[in-house]
Ligand SMILES: Cc1cc2nc3c(=O)[nH]c(=O)nc-3n(C[C@H](O)[C@H](O)[C@H](O)COP(=O)(O)OP(=O)(O)OC[C@H]3O[C@@H](n4cnc5c(N)ncnc54)[C@H](O)[C@@H]3O)c2cc1C
C-alpha cells in the first residue's frame with residue numbers, strides 16, 4: 188500500500204508535533220509517525236518525570252530540614268510507589284495532551300510504528316509505504332551503554348527504566364557524572380539511598396568552570412553522595428544482592444563496591460542507526476547525528492532534521508527552537524539560524540545551576556580578555572532569608588567591549604534568575620546598561636547588577 192502526503196514527520200518528540208501542526212494549518216496533508224510514546228524523551232523519560240522526582244526529593248529534604256525553620260515533623264520516610272504514581276500522573280497528562288493535539292488536528296494522520304527510509308522521498312512503516320515532497324526527522328536519542336567488562340552479566344538501569352522503579356535502592360551506583368547522573372544522584376540520596384557516582388573523566392563536570400563545579404561537588408557531597416572522579420580499570424560482576432563494581436581510584440587504590448542497583452548515565456546516541464539513512468542518500472556522522480546546515484536542512488534539501496538527531500543541541504528548548512527555525516523560514520518568510528541561538532541550560536539539582544552564554548574558560552579560550560564578577564549566595568539576602576545559602580553567582584564580560592559573554596548561578600532560583608541576563612546576551616548590553624536596572628527586593632536577580640559591579644579582569 189502506498190500513500191501520498193505533502194509532508195512526513197518522523198518522531199513525535201519536542202519538534203515533530205509542533206512542525207506537523209504548523210504544516211497542517213497551511214492546509215497540508217501530514218503524516219506523523221511515532222514508534223513509541225507521544226511526546227518523546229522529554230515528556231516520558233526525561234525532563235518531565237525527572238522534575239517531578241526532583242520535587243518529591245525536595246519535599247523529603249525540606250521535611251528533614253524542617254527543624255531549621257522551626258517546623259517539627261516526625262520521622263520522614265519516602266513511599267517510592269506514591270512518588271512514582273505522582274510522576275506517572277504528570278507524565279500521562281502531558282503525553283495525553285500531545286496525543287489529543289495530534290489526533291484531533293485536521294490534516295494530521297498519526298501512524299504508530301517504526302519508520303525507515305526506503306528512498307529519498309519514501310518511508311516505510313511495516314508494509315505501509317508513504318511518499319511526500321518534504322520529510323522532517325525528529326527521532327531524538329537514546330541512552331548509550333559503554334562496553335565496560337562484565338556489564339552484560341548484570342542488571343542495570345538507564346534513564347528510561349529507572350522511571351519504573353518503585354523501591355528506593357539501598358545503594359545506587361551511577362556510572363557517569365554529568366547532568367543525568369547528578370539529578371538522579373540527589374533525587375535518590377534525598378529518598379534515602381546510599382549513592383556513589385563513578386566518573387571516568389579526570390575532572391568533575393569539566394564543561395563548567397572549576398569554581399562552579401566545586402560548588403556543585405560540595406552541595407552533593409555535603410548531602411552524603413560519594414563522587415569518584417578519574418576512575419580506571421572498571422569492571423562489573425553480579426553480587427548476592429546486586430552488583431559489584433571494581434575500579435581503581437584517581438589516587439591509585441583498588442576498590443570493590445557493592446550496590447543494589449546500577450544506573451548507566453554515560454551519554455546519549457541519536458536514533459539514526461535504524462532509520463535507513465542510506466536509502467535516503469544520507470549518512471550519520473561518527474556521533475550518530477545527521478549533519479545539517481544552519482537552518483536544519485540535511486544534505487538532501489527536502490529533508491530537515493530537528494532536535495537531538497542533528498547533533499546541534501541536546502535539550503528540549505533546542506529541539507523546539509529547531510522547529511521555530513524551520514517553520515519560520517519555510518512558512519513565515521523569516522531568516523532564522525541555529526547559530527543565532529545562545530547556549531542556555533540548567534542542571535536541576537537543588538539548588539539548581541542556571542547557565543547562559545559562555546563560561547569563563549570558554550570565553551578565554553575564544554580569545555576574549557575577560558572581566559569576571561562573583562557573589563556568594565550567602566551574600567544574597569533572599570537566599571539567607573530562605574535558608575538556602577549554598578552556591579554562587581558568576582558573570583563574565585568582555586573587557587574591551589564590556590558586553591556580557593555569559594553567566595552562571597548555582598544556587599536558590601539560579602535556573603530562573605540567570606535568565607534575567609538573556610536579553611543582555613542577545614542585545615549585547617554592557618555592564619553599565621545592566622547596572623542601570625533596578626531589580627525587585629528581595630530576589631536573587633536584584634543582586635546580579637552588584638556581582639557585575641564587582642567584575643574584575645582575571
Ligand atoms: C533523564 C533526562 C532528563 C532531561 N532533562 C532535561 C531538562 O530538564 N531540560 C531539557 O531541556 N532537556 C532535558 N533532557 C533532554 C531532552 O529530553 C531531549 O533533549 C529532548 O527530548 C530531545 O527532543 P527530540 O525532539 O530531539 O527527541 P525525543 O524527545 O527523544 O523524541 C524523538 C521521538 O522519535 C521517536 N522515534 C525515534 N526513531 C523513530 C523511528 N524510526 N520511527 C518513528 N519514531 C521514532 C522516539 O520514539 C521519540 O518519541 C533530559 C533528558 C533525559 C534523558
Ligand SMILES: NC(=O)c1ccc[n+]([C@@H]2O[C@H](COP(=O)([O-])OP(=O)(O)OC[C@H]3O[C@@H](n4cnc5c(N)ncnc54)[C@H](O)[C@@H]3O)[C@@H](O)[C@H]2O)c1
Nearest residue numbers: 333363364365366367386387388452453454501533534535
Ligand atoms: N537538566 C537538563 O537539561 C538535562 C538533564 C539530563 C539530561 N540532559 C541531556 O541529556 C544528555 C545526556 O546526559 P548524560 O548525563 O547521560 O551524558 P553526558 O554526555 O552529559 O555525560 C556523560 C558522562 O559519562 C561519563 N562517562 C562516559 N563513559 C563512561 C564510563 N565508561 N565510565 C564512567 N564514566 C563515563 C563522561 O565522562 C561524562 O561525564 C545531555 O547532553 C543533556 O543535554 C539534560
